[in-house]
Amino acid sequence: MADDSRPDDGQNPSNDDNSENGGTGDEFRDMLRDILAGNSSIDPSQLAGAAGLPNDPASVAALMNQLQGALRGSGDGRVNWDIALKQGQERARAGQLTATDEQRTQLEQAFHIAALWLDDVVSVAELTREPRLMTRTEWVTATLPLWSQLAEPVATSISDSLTKVLTEQAPEELQGMIAGASQVMRSLGGTLFAMQLGQVVGQLSSEVVSGGDIGIPLLDEQQAALLPQNVAVFGEGLDIPSDQVQIYLAVRELAHARLFRHSRWLRLHLITSITEFAHGIRIDTDRLEDLASGFDPSNPEELRQAMVDGSLIPPKSDAQLAALGRMETMLALVEGWVDVVTAEATSRLPKSDAIAETVRRRRASGGPAESAFATLVGLELRPRRLREAAAMWQAVTDAVGNEARDALWAHPDILPTSEDLDDPQALIARLTRTASGAEPVLDEVDAALEDLLRDDDTERPRED
Structure with a gap:
């Protein structure tokens, strides 16, 4: 228990208050004060x-x-x-x-x-x-x-x-x-x-x-x-x-x-x-x-x-x-x-x-x-796949130029993926087709969606 002669700095209640919520906490607080004041x-x-x-x-x-x-x-x-x-x-x-x-x-x-x-x-x-x-x-x-x-x-x-x-x-x-x-x-x-x-x-x-x-x-x-x-x-x-x-x-x-x-x-x-x-x-x-x-x-x-x-x-x-x-x-x-x-x-x-x-x-x-x-x-800040990323960006630059490369940063959905770092050829082929004005090659999900929309248009009754 702290010495009662210590001046009260007004920061904590009196140690005489041994209520359920405050007394034991004040006792521990005073113990810490002794440590910090050098009285320990x-x-x-x-x-x-x-x-x-x-x-x-x-x-x-x-x-x-x-x-x-x-x-x-x-x-x-x-x-x-x-x-x-x-x-x-x-x-x-x-x-x-x-x-x-x-x-x-x-x-x-x-x-x-x-x-x-x-x-x-x-x-x-x-x-x-x-x-x-x-x-x-x-x-x-x-x-x-x-x-x-x-x-x-x-x-x-x-x-x-x-x-x-x-x-x-x-x-x-x-x-x-x-x-x-x-x-x-x-x-x-x-x-x-x-x-x-x-x-x-x-x-x-x-x-x-x-x-x-x-x-x-x-x-x-x-x-x-x-x-x-x-x-x-x-x-x-x-x-x-x-x-x-x-x-x-x-x-x-x-x-x-x-x-x-x-x-x-x-x-x-x-x-x-x-x-x-x-x-x-x-x-x-x-x-x-x-x-x-x-x-x-x-x-x-x-x-x-x-x-x-x-x-x-x-x-x-x-x-x-x-x-x-x-x-x-x-x-x-x-x-x-x-x-x-x-x-x-x-x-x-x-x-x-x-x-x-x-x-x-x-x-x-x-x-x-x-x-x-x-x-x-618990977090390392250095990316481990930097060499692959740099090689991919260089390949993209060589294939379609700076402007098309930088356009990939417009939205997270079109940014290259981890798979693109493993093998950038599919990404480069897609970007090259787009740059040449050719129809893009659809992936499985996009192709299925297009087929669904096409079927929906075919089945819809024609209005007279």
Whole structure:
């Protein structure tokens, strides 16, 4: 029980109120306050380790402030994503450099050249918003809302499952206490998850070079952006003139942004698919029960490790695997199209092939923060069928040209399928017939429908 001499901060009722709904919850709340105030044997630096933070005084103090805020404002138990934003911004600011005037001028010129070159090879419309040059912190601020949307189903599932398991595993004399403070526990669990996500996104800000670098549309559909500091790091050690690197990356980014601007349905379709997949993720309660049965509050490292290594997320169900396959196909179609139009638009750059190979190697390996997001949320962002998609788009381009290729993005029903990636010849034959003005070859469903309509017209009585 907390010391009665502690000043009342007005955030919770008196401990004398031992009503069924409030007393045990207040007792648990006071126990947490003792921990956060340092009046406990639990070392705050160990809690910082559980949140994935460096073990330094500033990080520990920041963690205590965040957890105290969660304790005060834990009425509804929802995840406070402002915490993730603050963590991400702080991580991004570490080592951040401001772009020089020369860098900004060079990249603005690169965007201008990229727009002109893309106009020659694509039929998708230009952006109505000027491209941006972002610092790492600005990238975190602009993209965190979408990261939070993608991660929220998993964060909520972990918090709810952890609360349930700890309640069931607690000794009988403590179950009432924990049950009465379930919203507090849920908020604290959500806070730790949000801090983990903020750390991951903050680290990602030092790895990405542009708004579309991850593949998913993190920025608005009208926005293209480059991160000057990361563009400079990308070009280090390549023995390639910096202006060629800048133009190549500007072309890729503009191509990505233009595609999402052209196909207005695409961004919502992709984000909805990812969110629905995340909603299907369930937590391995058996693993959680094992952790809870031996949980030592003074050493939360095992719980933190389980949260970040993906072991709490069980193998995907058949339905999830099917949804993941559809999502990967869509991501591969986007990235493959960007690869093809970028290669064509930058063909006049002497070192474009070398830069493209660097992009491919970098994309294949991913970065440490990207891997951390995959284990934290259970979703890998890199499409596995990118080579097949790029080969298909190139074959389509060679067969029917840029305009007919880009017209396939008009609606999801006419977009190439996974089967088209396996064997694009049927798709190319269909597009070639259409381009030549010949009657299209109907598939079995369309042919049956046409026969049905023809029979209906034949049987209908003629009007005199």
